[in-house]
Amino acid sequence: MRLILSCLFFSLISFSLFGQVPNSSVKTDSVEQKIVEPERPKVPKSFFIPTGVRIGTDLVALGVNTFGNNRQRYELQADIDFHRIYLIGSYGINQYQSSGEGFEYTNNGNYFRVGLAADFLKFDPDHNTLTFGLRYARASFSESLTTDIVSPIYGPYQENLNNDAVSARWFEMTTGLRVMVLKNLYMGYTFRIQLNRKIFNASEFRSYDIPGFGRAEFKNRWTFNYYVTYRIPWKEKKVMERSR
């Protein structure tokens, strides 16, 4: 039911967005008009020289660390501009523990993401960005599970299980916004759709949590980060002039 409602909701949004796109096939006049598109100005090669690096951290992780009891996660993110393409990388460390009826679980590991994002704010000299991008992500972690269970027929039993040197990989489609709030200080979100998760070397029990990804039972999921970043510039950014 939830999936059907989601489909309907997203379908409505999709149709309404397509409704905004001008329909180029509409015939306005019987007289054929030959439209000559103005030649697009070429981007000078010097525009592709990086002008600075942005380094920041995930505030959502810091919030979870402060207000939650189970997880400690810290993430650093950096991006560097090549005109309107950004090379983005992030690295995080993660500790997670959980317990419930008859079990205790701990997880310790790190993760990184690397990828490219295209900026669609073409004429902004302040490095405000609205990006769409792709990432490759990988996590390395170890996890342990201690069970203490009573079978109604076979009696009590305990197990200490360890998955050492587990790794996982997944891909991400992202969209993000960064807005300069003070000189060289930016804030903004990244919305991630995490896809095609695979786990390697989880030999003793099924992985429960993946650093940087979350619950391992899902192959695909989405997540949200809110970053504060500081830009260290070494060159003034040049932008194309808006054509009239």
Added chain:
Amino acid sequence: MESIIKKSIVLILIISIFSCQVDSNCGSVNVDYVTFSTVTLNANLKEITKNVRFDSVFSPQTDSVFAYQDTSFISSFRLPLSPVENQTDFFFYYSVDIAGDTVSYGDTIRFTYEKRNRVDSPECGIDLEFIGMDTAYQTFDSLIIVNDTLKRTINAPNIKLFIF
């Protein structure tokens, strides 16, 4: 430019639908029991159901007795595997009607398997999955492992016991 942004947003929204998966609600599909059906072959070598009456069924791994002096005849039943070890033995003492006479038998099966733990959630606890079930030893006339997967969603029996 605008249309590229719009198409990208639509693409992300559509893919996000497929990224949404329903949270678990303690309803594991894994089960801890093996299902059996008892069969024999008729004159045309066709499989037919064979009813048996259990005098007793027990396992040395537990003090529990799974059947004791049953009065009814049955052709399908299930028995729980031990989560404590990687093997479970069952001793069967049972009777069948053959041409109007009641004949008693005693047979044994030793199942071997691997256990795979999975944390479902703090609320739901541990979900135990039995995988790679096999028989290390058995004394029935014949036995077929129809499927070695112990899941609630599978309707077929795990084991067919042939009694002649």
